[in-house]
Amino acid sequence: MTVDGQEIALDPEGHLVDLDDWTPEVAKALAAREGRVLTEEHWEVIEVLRDFYRRYEMAPAMRPLVKAVGQTLGAEKGRSLHLMKLFPESPAKVAARLAGLPKPTNCL
Amino acid sequence: MLLHILNRSQSSSRVPLDTLRAMSGNDRLLLIEDGVYGAVGPLANVFAAIQGRVYALQEDLASRGLEDRRDPAIELVDMDGFVALTEQATQTVSWY
Amino acid sequence: MSDTTNHPMLVVLRHAPHGSSWLREGLDVALVGAALGKTVNLLFLGDGVLALRSGQQHGPLGQKGTHPTLDMLEMYDIDTLLVDSEALTQRGLTVADLQLPASPVEAVSLPELFAQHSPIYSF
Numbered sequence: 340m341t342v343d344g345q346e347i348a349l350d351p352e353g354h355l356v357d358l359d360d361w362t363p364e365v366a367k368a369l370a371a372r373e374g375r376v377l378t379e380e381h382w383e384v385i386e387v388l389r390d391f392y393r394r395y396e397m398a399p400a401m402r403p404l405v406k407a408v409g410q411t412l413g414a415e416k417g418r419s420l421h422l423m424k425l426f427p428e429s430p431a432k433v434a435a436r437l438a439g440l441p442k443p444t445n446c447l
Numbered sequence: 448m449l450l451h452i453l454n455r456s457q458s459s460s461r462v463p464l465d466t467l468r469a470m471s472g473n474d475r476l477l478l479i480e481d482g483v484y485g486a487v488g489p490l491a492n493v494f495a496a497i498q499g500r501v502y503a504l505q506e507d508l509a510s511r512g513l514e515d516r517r518d519p520a521i522e523l524v525d526m527d528g529f530v531a532l533t534e535q536a537t538q539t540v541s542w543y
Numbered sequence: 544m545s546d547t548t549n550h551p552m553l554v555v556l557r558h559a560p561h562g563s564s565w566l567r568e569g570l571d572v573a574l575v576g577a578a579l580g581k582t583v584n585l586l587f588l589g590d591g592v593l594a595l596r597s598g599q600q601h602g603p604l605g606q607k608g609t610h611p612t613l614d615m616l617e618m619y620d621i622d623t624l625l626v627d628s629e630a631l632t633q634r635g636l637t638v639a640d641l642q643l644p645a646s647p648v649e650a651v652s653l654p655e656l657f658a659q660h661s662p663i664y665s666f
Contacts, residue, residue: 395615396607400578403618444571449657465557465589468629471654540555540663 342368354436361389361439369437377437380416381425387411388438398440401431449474450536454543456485457493466542470497477524477532478503483511491518504529551582551623553660556591560609561602566594569666570612577619584623584660585616587645588653592630597642613643625656 340347342365348356353369355361366385370377377385391399391407399407401419409417422430431443451470455462456478463485470476476497478486485491486503494501502522508514517523524532533539554573558565576583587595599610616622628647631637638645648656657663 391618394611395618396611397615399615399618400574402578402580402620403615406618406620444574449663461589462557468650469555469588469653469657471658474654474657538661538663540657540665542665 385438398435398443450539453482454480483507487516550661553663555665559590559593586625588627595641
């Protein structure tokens with residue numbers, strides 16, 4: 340994948356090979372590859388995920404993701420339904436990928 | 448009743464002591480692999496308090512040449528006996 | 544056989560950080576259990592109590608520690624941390640030396656603790 344003339348390496352599952360490659364522009368490009376458009380509501384979840392990773396060095400499974408979003412963005416958004424709407428299929432996996440995190444290890 | 452399965456011996460490890468601390472009054476202990484090194488001679492005295500509820504796997508004693516040195520207070524079981532002990536227990540806990 | 548279906552799961556952590564991967568593997572099992580919605584309690588036994596020591600860092604070559612994962616447990620709603628009181632004493636530690644609040648368990652209470660959990664995973 341190329342972003343702003345920079346070659347960004349991805350693994351077969353579409354995660355960044357080098358997590359330090361992440362920028363908001365890279366997130367937009369990753370989303371575009373998957374046919375997604377990022378809104379303000381996506382960005383705030385991505386920021387929660389990046390903060391989670393900075394703190395705990397791991398990408399969260401669904402249950403702790405919901406809890407972290409609830410703690411930061413309020414109970415209204417800390418619900419799996421909200422995350423399912425923003426990141427259909429598998430919110431923990433999709434959002435981690437867009438946030439430039441590794442695959443959630445204990446997400447089944 | 449829990450079946451505790453232990454593969455370390457008190458001659459090289461503190462794990463058997465932790466196993467004993469975790470055992471309740473009707474739990475059983477099965478010594479396998481290097482755990483059977485703890486089933487011989489005076490070393491086996493550490494199991495005195497749970498006499499009658501300690502087993503050692505015959506195959507592992509035999510392969511170590513220790514089958515005839517087993518402390519008589521420790522019961523001998525073969526693989527079928529191992530399976531039977533497992534079936535009688537509500538669950539097993541492995542210590543290694 | 545007694546009915547154990549409503550018992551919480553117990554993960555027994557018996558290894559210290561950094562020297563082997565047992566502690567990390569045990570924590571991973573706890574996280575998977577919690578992610579599946581089980582109630583998971585942790586028992587730090589023997590050397591495992593060292594996992595709770597405050598002030599841990601990455602390894603000298605930048606190896607990841609397990610201390611950030613311990614901080615993360617509350618996000619998985621794993622909040623019952625039981626610590627082997629005797630093992631703490633043997634190492635000159637008290638609960639005040641630990642990274643997280645943990646409940647000391649006396650040796651006499653261990654058998655009952657094991658009897659009240661199912662399944663039990665020991666690492």
